[in-house]
Amino acid sequence: xxxxxxxxxxxxxxxxxxxxxxxxxxxxxxxxxxxxxxxxxxxxxxxxxxxxxxxxxxxxxxxxxxxxxxxxxxxxxxxxxxxxxxxxxxxxxxxxxxxxxxxxxxxxxxxxxxxxxxxxxxxxxxxxxxxxxxxxxxxxxxxxxxxxxx
Numbered sequence: 001x002x003x004x005x006x007x008x009x010x011x012x013x014x015x016x017x018x019x020x021x022x023x024x025x026x027x028x029x030x031x032x033x034x035x036x037x038x039x040x041x042x043x044x045x046x047x048x049x050x051x052x053x054x055x056x057x058x059x060x061x062x063x064x065x066x067x068x069x070x071x072x073x074x075x076x077x078x079x080x081x082x083x084x085x086x087x088x089x090x091x092x093x094x095x096x097x098x099x100x101x102x103x104x105x106x107x108x109x110x111x112x113x114x115x116x117x118x119x120x121x122x123x124x125x126x127x128x129x130x131x132x133x134x135x136x137x138x139x140x141x142x143x144x145x146x147x148x149x150x
Contacts, residue, residue, distance in 0.1 A: 045122055045135045051096040052117040052124035052133055058094035059102065059112050062086045067110045074102060074109045081115075 062082070066073040072083055080087045081102035090100070098119030102112055117124040123136045 041137060044120070045137065048098070048117070048119045048122040048124050049133055049135050051094070051098065051119055052126060052135075054094045055090065055096050055100055055115070055117055056112070056126055058090045058096075059100075059115065061093065062089050063110045063112065065089075067108070072109070074105050 075083045100117045104114040113128045125134045
């Protein structure tokens with residue numbers, strides 16, 4: 001009988017060790033996941049920033065070409081705040097996967113002073129003076145959609 005009791009004691013020690021190891025692994029994973037997500041979010045923010053810089057150059061080239069050919073550049077009523085021709089050219093030249101909106105140009109209408117670029121959950125705002133890019137991470141907390149007027 002004592003032999004059987006020793007086996008039970010050994011079995012319960014083994015079970016305690018397995019459960020302790022499992023809890024330890026779960027604790028490590030729980031601690032590591034938020035850090036890993038923050039690192040991945042930071043990398044995605046860097047990509048969005050790089051794309052915004054490529055967009056700025058494409059907008060600058062398009063504005064220069066429009067100015068040289070005496071064609072309009074800015075059109076606040078159109079998508080992106082620029083003419084349709086400029087919008088297409090900028091997207092093709094910059095190869096950015098997001099959307100952009102030119103918010104402000106100088107008095108001539110050809111130099112971009114401010115724009116927004118949105119890529120996934122990231123929004124990049126550009127300001128020429130002082131030169132700055134601000135990358136923001138968006139996460140919708142409340143989403144509403146109305147089908148009737150109240």
